[in-house]
Amino acid sequence: MAKTKKRATPRTRNAAKVAEESNIGRETIDWSSVKPEEYRKNVLETLRHYGYFYEKKSYVSWSQEWIKTNRPNDLKAFKASEDWRTSPTLASLMKMELMGAELDQAAKDFMNDSVKDIITFG
Secondary structure (H helix, E strand, C coil), rough: CCCCCCCCCCCHHHHHHHHHHHHCCCCCHHHHHHHHHHHHHHHHHHHHHHHHHHHCCHHHHHHHHHHHHHCHHHHHHHCCHHHHHHHHHHHHHHHHCCCCCCCCCHHHHHHHHHHHHHHHHH
16 A cells, blocks of 8 residues: 655645734733733734634633633533533633733623523523
């Protein structure tokens, strides 16, 4: 049997993502380097990025990781609820916080209220 060479992943896909990110917004990875006056802009841009490039499966895993880290006693009840109860906004904020973002009080309140609701259904 002759070995066939596996084709490398085309670079155009990455180039396409970079082009889309210029319109959608990039993901902020290093939150410690964000200037205070640019913080809100980066949060909104990262929310748009996650909403465009990721699917529900990712949202559920991000939210479960946040629950495991911040509220481990509630993990079982959180997992017992339906996945659709985890909104993309909630999961995105959770991921940002896990990555070191200092969210404002309104975002934290939204997260806590949403988690309480999800847990009651679990």
